Amino acid sequence: MRLYDVPAPAKLNLFLHVTGRREDGYHLLQTVFRFIDLCDMLHFERSSDGLVVCDHEIPGLPAEENLIVRAARALQQATGAKWGARISCDKRIPAGGGLGGGSSDAATTLIALNRLWETGLNRRQLMELALPLGADVPVFVYGQPAFAEGVGEVLTGVDLPERAYLVAQPAQHVSTPHVFTDPGLTRDTKSIKMSVFADWVLRHQLQAKGGQAKQTLESGLNGSCGVFFGRNDLEPVVRARYPVIEKALAFLRQNGICARMTGSGACLFAEFVTHEQALLNQQKIIGKIPYCGDTVPVIEAAWACHGLLDHPLRYWTKD
Template identity: 50%
Template sequence: MTLSLTRCPAPAKLNLFLHVNGRRPDGYHILQSVFQLIDRCDYLDAEVTNDGLIRRSNDIPGVPEDSDLIIRAARLLQQHTGCERGALLTLHKSLPMGGGLGGGSSDAATTLMALNHLWNTGLNQQQLMQLGLQLGADVPFFLFGQNAFAEGIGEELQPVETPECWYVVVEPGVHVPTPAIFGAPQLTRDTKPVKITDFPADEFVKWKNDLQSVACLLYPEVDKAIQWLSQFGSAKMTGSGACVFCAVSDESEADKIIEKHEGQWKLWKAKSLRIHPMMKKLQAKD
């Protein structure tokens, strides 16, 4: 019998705010953020093989197999645990690359969760999070599995309650490379740290994305998207860009905003999540 898991969800995240508080000697930035899971997902199919090889069954434009985070995640888990099994992986992408939605990191986290289950490698959540950090600063959040107040380089996580709502997300059609934003001379790195207990009370803090002004300067299309979406609420960029989002109270309001757009951007709606859907999927398998 073939061991496999299909339609494993890799959800997007939104940064409800993102403050840059400083920079470490190794070049990593010290951040604070709230990560919000949403129900827009990539999907992974994973099939166990007995040849020890890690392969991808489909082409993904612009992502060579050896540099794909799902392949790197699978090989890292295999090496770390000494597992002799292999895997054939198929990734169904819908999240844009360079969009600030954490797509690649989420794909890697779902790969680790799926193969830890299929290979029966037995790592607990904390061990998976430590492993995931080797792949990227956002990977531990997706393995954490719930909305989080993040500090450090994004790996220090505490659970946080976030509003239940819908979001309208705009893809401005530009790819924003993270190093270009963090390396920009215009970036300020001195926002005063906040406390988790301040969130989301507006009277204490202006909840902003410190990377947004730099992205708007370097990529004017991001600025245009923010200006347009600001007609309907408090619009801001997620992550290092390029996607822009606005919270709305219900699905019908999201539909109305999307209908009003007549340009070239891609718009979609998403619902807030409390728990990573892959965790529910694995619980149902146990």
């Protein structure tokens, strides 16, 4: 049995507040996760030998530490499944960009093999297997946009309007541990209630329906420039440590695009009311991207993406 072209979507953190730090060193967060249609594609073939083999190699990382392999073996161990799997992955989400590609691959592996091996775990059980793999993995199993608290594992579904995003990848790798241990990182943002964010979304949705969308589409500018909810508390640290990201943000601003960093970076995003707006702005910056030195562009790649209302595999798992 086989499953081909199984999507693992990227995520955006629409905001990211650091509200504290536990005694064990883990940071307490509040954020909203949204999936976008920039996806890795995974392919699974069931085998009878019990072996898990993945063709996606990560330089410097032993095969047994690959999140895809770890997810498959976690499912085997939890269920006693005797099946194995041959797994391949077409990577489209840039690694180390704050888009959750590795976490999404792990979640898609849990969901797909739960079906392929007929192990029958429900969503809650899969989420319990997901958390030890990484703080972002459970939200991909959860399957819908979510308000997250704790270390990112306490999830509550949120309704988000249809939106599109320009996602830009600066030519910079960001070390997440270095960001979270930086002495300049604030850890005292006041916690908010989810209803505060929900009310903000509704208010701005009504503004868009009132004609703002048409006006911004005609001007070709970002419909939500300057009206992001909250902030990303990691962004000031990253901008100070990594000048390329500061240059990428400045370049986008110079072209009328107000962007924010997702996760711990390095990727940046801007929200639009329509996908056509995102495409217009993507086309506007292509060919104008400045260079760091003589050969390295400030922005390596840019995508115009749809915001997803649900994870594409949400209904592969029973609640």
